[in-house]
């Protein structure tokens with residue numbers, strides 16, 4: 001009987017993940033198209049290795065319109081010296097490179113959302129092929145995985161590092177210890193709206209220590225959130241024993257997202273009037289935003305009320321909102 005085996009990934013790496021030193025190269029994905037018959041997508045990758053030791057896999061640009069992670073990781077890739085490393089650091093600052101180049105959340109090639117494409121397919125779309133390479137080639141190498149996110153063009157967050165509640169409590173504790181080490185102003189036990197196809201889930205199901213962030217948003221970055229990202233990634237490497245030195249501790253407030261009641265979605269389209277700013281406290285039932293119908297004057301706005309007490313952890317970013325958009329996320333302060 002023939003065994004059905006997955007075909008190898010079409011992606012080839014120009015760096016050798018098992019070689020000591022600093023290498024800058026590409027994950028080259030063949031992509032035949034109108035403007036390049038035998039062309040490729042060239043995803044930048046850096047590997048810094050010094051002997052045996054743990055491996056950290058660091059990614060930004062999973063969504064192409066989020067910038068703190070790519071800034072911190074391009075900076076780390078050009079500054080990390082192999083002699084300061086024990087083990088291996090794999091840096092992919094712009095994971096969904098076509099999306100990153102377009103400044104969009106999803107890929108302009110196939111509309112693929114990288115964080116809904118796992119485990120991917122070697123014979124799938126461009127986005128699925130990248131996901132498959134991470135699933136079968138990069139994740140298995142990693143002991144700790146840090147995947148940077150921010151709100152992108154349509155959300156804005158208080159700056160936080162996060163991990164998920166997991167069935168394996170030892171794995172969960174290691175992840176929350178790494179979140180604490182990242183030392184963002186907020187640390188979150190994060191609840192996902194929809195975990196199917198997430199990179200997070202793929203890494204966690206492989207037993208990896210997985211931490212993620214939400215460091216701002218609006219399709220740009222700020223000096224403060226970039227500083228948090230740069231400090232956080234070095235702290236995670238120090239915490240993992242890959243880079244020498246003590247974790248640079250900062251006060252952090254722990255937040256919990258205990259249920260789907262954290263999320264408020266618009267049921268109307270219109271113009272948003274925010275009544276609460278990020279980080280401000282809210283009481284259950286409090287109106288956090290109004291949505292004005294803009295087609296006529298004299299119409300009353302729809303009110304968005306938080307279903308639980310806490311702080312405003314995230315908000316819709318653009319001034320106009322559509323039905324179904326996430327308007328606000330409430331997180332509960334853990335004392």
Ligand SMILES: [Zn+2]
Nearest residue numbers: 063066149150
């Ligand atoms: Zn994201």
